[in-house]
Amino acid sequence: MPELPEVETIASGLASFVCGRKIQEVRLISSHMIIGDEIIFRKRLKSRIIRNVRRRAKLLIMDLSDPVHLVFHLKMTGKVWVPGERTDPNKHTHMVLALKGGQDIFFEDQRKFGYVAAMTPEELGRWSFYAGLGPEPLQIESEEFVSIFKHRKARIKSLLLDQKVIAGIGNIYADEALYLAGIHPCSVPSEISADKLAGLHNCLREVLLAAIKAGGSSFRNYRNALGSAGSFQESFLVYGKKDHSCQQCGCVIETVKVSGRTSCFCPHCQEEPPAAK
Numbered sequence: 001m002p003e004l005p006e007v008e009t010i011a012s013g014l015a016s017f018v019c020g021r022k023i024q025e026v027r028l029i030s031s032h033m034i035i036g037d038e039i040i041f042r043k044r045l046k047s048r049i050i051r052n053v054r055r056r057a058k059l060l061i062m063d064l065s066d067p068v069h070l071v072f073h074l075k076m077t078g079k080v081w082v083p084g085e086r087t088d089p090n091k092h093t094h095m096v097l098a099l100k101g102g103q104d105i106f107f108e109d110q111r112k113f114g115y116v117a118a119m120t121p122e123e124l125g126r127w128s129f130y131a132g133l134g135p136e137p138l139q140i141e142s143e144e145f146v147s148i149f150k151h152r153k154a155r156i157k158s159l160l161l162d163q164k165v166i167a168g169i170g171n172i173y174a175d176e177a178l179y180l181a182g183i184h185p186c187s188v189p190s191e192i193s194a195d196k197l198a199g200l201h202n203c204l205r206e207v208l209l210a211a212i213k214a215g216g217s218s219f220r221n222y223r224n225a226l227g228s229a230g231s232f233q234e235s236f237l238v239y240g241k242k243d244h245s246c247q248q249c250g251c252v253i254e255t256v257k258v259s260g261r262t263s264c265f266c267p268h269c270q271e272e273p274p275a276a277k
Contacts, residue, residue, distance in 0.1 A: 001058065001075060001076050001170055002058060002074045002078070002216070002222050003058060003168060003171075003172060003173055003217075004055070004057070004137070004138075004167075004168030004169060004170075004208055005173070005208055005211035005212045005214075005216045005217070005230075005232065006211075006216035006217065006224075006230065007055045007058055007060050007074065007168075008055050008212050008216075009212060009215050009224050009225070009230065010055075010060055010080060010224055010225050011053045011054050011055045011060055011061075011225075012053075012225075013082075013224050013225025013226060014053045014060075014080065014081075014082065014105070014225040015052065015053040017082050017103065017225065018050045018053065018062075018082070018099065018103070019050055019051065019052060019053060020049065020050070021049065021050050021099040021100060021101065021103065022047060022048070022049050022050075022099065022100040023045050023046060023047065023048050023049075023050065023064070023097050023098070023099060023100075024047070024098050024099060024100040025046075025096075025097075025098035026041075026042050026045045026046060026095070026096075026097060026098075027095065027096040027097075027098065028041075028042070028094075028095055029089060029093055029094050029095060029096070030094035030095070030112075032112075033094045033095065033107070033109065033112070033114065033115050034115070034116060034117065035115050035116070035117035036117055036118070040118070041117075041118045044068045044118040045064070045068070045070065045097070045118055048064035048065050048066060048068055049065040050062050050063075050064055050099075051063045051064060051065060051067075055168075056130070056133065056136075057133045057136075057163055057167035057168045058073065058074070058163070058167075058168055058170070059071055059072065059073055059130070060072040060073075060074065060080055067120075067121055068118055068119070068120060069118070069119045069120075069121065069124050070116065070117075070118050071116065071117045071119060071124065071130075072107065072114065072115075072116050073114055073115050073116075074109070074114050075109070075111070075113035075114040075115075076111050076114075076221075077109055077110040077111045077113070077114070077221040078107070078108070078109040078113075078114030079106070079107070079109065079221065079222070079223055080105065080106070080107050080108075080225070081105070081106055081108075081223060081224070081225050081226060081227050082103060082104070082105055082106075082225055082226060083106055083227065084227075087104075087106075089106060092108045092109060092110045093106050093107070094107055094108065094109060094112075095107040095116065110221060132163075132164050133163055133164065133167045134148070134162070134163060134164050134165045134166045134167045135148070135166060135167065136167055136168060137166055137167070137168065137169060137201070137204050137205065137208060138205060138208060138209070140201075142198040142201045142202065143198075145166075145197065145198070145200075145201035146194050146197045146198050146201070148165065148166065149165075149189040149192075149197055150189060150190065150192075150194060150197060151189075151190055152165075152188075152189045152190060153188055153189075153190050154188070154189075155185065155186050155187065155258055155259070156178065156183060156185065156187045156188065156189055156192070156200075157174055157175075157178065157185035157186070157258040157259070157261070157263050158258055158259040159189065160174040160177075160204075161174060161259065161261065168208075169204070171239070171262070171263075172217055172236075172239050173204070173207050173208055173211065174263075175238050175239045175263055175264050175265070176207045176236065176237055176238065176239055177200060177204040177206075177207045178200070178203075178263075178265065178270065179237050179238045179264075179265060179266060179269065179270060180206065180207065180237070181196065181199050181200040181202075181203040181204075182196075182199075182269055182270055183196065183200055183270060184270040184271060184272050184273055185256060185258050185263035185265055185270070186256060186258060186272065186273060188273065191273065210232065210235065211230075211232040214230055214231045214232035214234075214235065215228070215229075215230035215231060216230030216232060217230050217232040217233040218230045218231070218233060238253055238264040238265060238266060239264050240264065241253045241264055242254065242255050242264055246266040246268065246269060248266070248269055249266065249268045249269055251266055251267055251269070252267075253265070253266055254266075254267050
């Protein structure tokens, strides 16, 4: 699933191409991806100008004129991109937005778990998923991060993946940040010092910013707004590195299941907390 760095990369890439452009035509190839009424969806998009493209958590949002918010959740394999000239939709393309002047925006999704909705500001504000999102890790200070986590008794990896606790983080960047911070994924925040939690926030920021700079991580379906792959996967330290040697100490990277998700960690650099043994 595209996480914060991937969606941020898509949003910034799209913005440079489509902001200020008018949606001339909405071609729905597969309308099951739409949340809400198809007729209303078409009406809300037709002739609207794209004012801004942004990210909130793992959501890609286009702010349109009048105003309307075009909201994409890319889920596992969703892709919103600007194809080159003479590029035809493929079998995974579900919607094409034709812009005035000849540019198209494609919404593709191989596994069909993603969705798109056209919402008024009031509807977006009332949407329980959106309203319940936690703060953005790149926008809060370490003190706020520590206050969010310090009294919680669930496992730290599970909390990092909970979008109501902190927004935009998925399996990849949680594993990488926990490794850099020297925290085992089964650790309980209430038993972690405030200094170490602040260190985790700094490591999380470091990992996310580095991933954004690298254009995200591509090892399955993710591509940016122009269809190009990211390169942060070349910098992974623990994610997907089971049975590899830790770059810091040489120990073998292991895995553990946390909330049904596989977590990669170094048993030496991220010592297992006594309560989890």
